[in-house]
Amino acid sequence: MTTIKYGTIYKAIGGYDAVERLNTAFYARVAQHPDLIPIFPEDLTETARIQLLFFVQFFGGPRLYEEERGHPMLRRRHLPFEITPTRKDAWLECLEGALIEVEIEEPIRIAILERLTLTANHMMNTPE
Template sequence: MTPGTIYEAIGGLETIDKLVTAFYKRVAKHPLLIPIFPEDLTETARKQSLFLTQFFGGPRLYSEERGHPMMRRRHLPFEITPSRRDAWLECMAEALTEAQIEEPYLTAIFEKLTMTANHMMNTPEP
């Protein structure tokens, strides 16, 4: 762990795992998100855990396993509309609360994820 990182401040991998579990529990039930996610979310959640670990300043697990994140490119096959972005962020906001991530990290994390979610949008609303 790099000292002074969000990853370290929120409790490392244990907290990332709580966050990812809480998030995908919601994704699996969200009518706007179900169509763009696989039925079995196990591998998707594992990759998300690797990514968030790295994204928040922890070990570069995602890059070591999968190369450069290139998140927009990896998401291009999926229709990510503004409403799906909002649904994704809603699920993440609830997951951050469930994982008991406190301020100032809650706001910092949500801001970083909001910027990323905005960047992932690739399809206008129908």
């Protein structure tokens, strides 16, 4: 696992504004990905807003998600959605593209992908 020498990922990438740019780029991809469209709402506004709160907290920023929604309980919250290995990979593909688009540099990009790959693997709940 990559170690961050700048404190938190949140600080290393530039704080809230950088996380917001990443989230926006990420959801632009999610909205167009054929493997993800079936499990996301047509209007991604609220989903993206909640994801932003999560990313801010997950990357070591303020605990915005927890303040609004309580403990993440990610697996439980995602159980209603069929998350297959293909969808997990599609989600990570969208994330990686967004990281590149907003110019998150190495080694931070690798650290983010490593952490969120673990999370994405945990979210899978349906075989192909």
